Amino acid sequence: MSVQVRRSGSRVLVMRLVDWDAEDSTAFEPVLDALDLLTPYVEVLEPGVVAVPLRRGAGDEAAFCEALIDTVSGLVDQDCLTGVADGLFAAVLAAYEGRIIPAGRDAAFLSRRDIRDLQATGLVDAETCETLRHLGISTLGAFRDLPGQAVAERFGAPVRRAQLLAAGQLARPLVPRPAAPELTVAETPETPYATVEQAVFAARPLAERLLALLDERNLACTRVTITARTGSGMERRRIWQLDPAIGAAELARRVRWQLEGWLSSSAASDQVDENAHAITVLELAPGGLIGLVVAGRGLWGDKGARDVKAEAALRHAQSRFGPDAVQIAAATDGRDLDERYGTAAWEVEHAPPPPSGPWPGALPDPLPSLIGTDDHVAVLDAAGAPVQALARGDLSAAPALIALGGKKVPVVAWAGPWPVSERWWSPAVRRYARLQVELADGRAALLVCEGGQWKAVGWYD
Incomplete structure (x- = not known):
């Protein structure tokens, strides 16, 4: 049984392993190989969780879910749950309960979910969910109905993106689009990587090259395709979903997980020639490209490569001209307008302290713009x-x-x-x-x- 993939008119199936040790990345590779028997495309969301596109009207979704569960259980002895919905976010939540959301019902399904389910987007932390709950926002439906501009101003761009996901928007197709050749980075070692340690050693600099290349173009990626070619001519490829604000260390970790699965499964095979499975080419290709501002980098949240470079330049200026030479705007105490704003020495680790409290006779907020x-x-x-x-x-x-x-x-x-x-x-x-x-x-x-x-x-x- 197979599923045909199209760019439009598709639904999303998410499979989640019930009892999965997230640290055991090697054991996940046989699960992916089992899924390859059913569908030509699998996207890894994280170890133990994958997404599969389903074409609308291609067949009985419940029957396909049962076939997938039976295949995984029979080949790798793992229990799993599946969820189906129009969008990826709704499918991820449905997979916790093993539900199939009827077509066109994502918004109704999401509206009743608890606010803590926002954490499944990877854009919202537990503290923000608790803050929303204290404000009386206890469901995704209530969160969805908040003014978008107010959410962006109060919590930042990533939480605004999560709000659009909670409303059933920002859906993206799972079908990968090939990256432009100039955005793909590859490593061809003089001596093929025959062990996990050798391959992992190359993962970090390759990840740094890819992110630096994207930063030069003010881009971030939401997926990366990891490709490995072996001495026998075999090519293995897997796609991982990423947080757009991911750093080189975390991206290298994803690559390591994948390489451990491939090389460990090859070592366990009955092949006589071990060099046939050695990796001769390791390649990373970005997918789902978006701008840095849309990704929430540079204005909110995690630091991108440009932020790191800017901080390095500021540190260099401080080292040459003194700690007070680099000034930033800061709120200060005072009664009059020109006393409410000042400057403070820039420091990476210590932001300027906020005003100590209401100044007697000070103008009330909001202040003139x-x-x-x-x-x-x-x-x-x-x-x-x-x-x-x-x-x-x-x-x-x-x-x-x-x-x-x-x-x-x-x-x-x-x-x-x-x-x-x-x-x-x-x-x-x-x-x-x-x-x-x-x-x-x-x-x-x-x-x-x-x-x-x-x-x-x-x-x-």
Whole structure:
């Protein structure tokens, strides 16, 4: 029995071994060989879990699941569960329960799942799931209904991608697309790799070459095809799913798992010529290419190669010019706008400390998004007379118009004033008043009156 593969109109079957030792990568290879008897394409999600594409209408899905379970059990004596759904994420969760989700029902199935199932995406950790639960978001359906922009701003791009998965979106076909030749890296050793140790020694630099090549093009991959060619002319190939933010060490670990399975199974065979199974070419080809921003790298989450290079350059500058030579923006304590932001020495291990607490008399959040404009304005009442900030903390009249840039814009709402008296005990005494206004043209401004003159010191979005 076989399954034909197409790029569209397909469903996904996920098989999960019930009692599987994740550290025993060698024992997983016979399981994959057993699956090859049923389907021409298997994608490894992790040791013990694989995905298989199923064409819609190709036959009885339940019958195929039974055949797969019987084949694995009969050949390698392993119990497994299967799950079928339209998308990969729903199929992964269905495999925990051995369920077949009817076509078009992924969203309904996912909506009732517990919020902790987000961890199955590989994009969300347990702490984030608990945070969502404390916020009253206990199911994937409730998480799916949150505003996407708010999720991205609060938790970052990876969690936003997980939200799209929870909504049944971001589905990708399991059928691999061949990578461009220039993105494939290969190693051809002078002496073929006959042992696991020899092959594993080459895995790390090969993984580093691949990720460096992708980083140069601002790309990340969601799959990698590991190919090994042997002295006898045999070619073995396996596809692994990856976290787009994977590092070279973790990618090399995937390669090691695969090589251990191939070489160990070859060593256990009855072949007389051991060199026939030695690896003459080891190749890595990326698949499922996406941009670094889409992958959540460079802006959120794990560091990519470019982040590591940037940090190395900053460390080099610090070593040459001193630890205080490299400055970054930092939030600071203060009452006025220009006191709320400052700089701090950049350090990789220690981020600038946050403000210690609310500063007496400080502006409440949210702060203006545009500051430092110092636009001179005139605040006028309904009769067109100037409005003054009085010493006792009042205004001489209600503000009705703002004169700015030769135009008069009506004021639709205002708050304040808030008088400030700083360093009253010294010659450097400073007194001013702050006023917030909403204008008829949709803008909102923070105004300051000092020495009888009004200025717009910040503008709100």
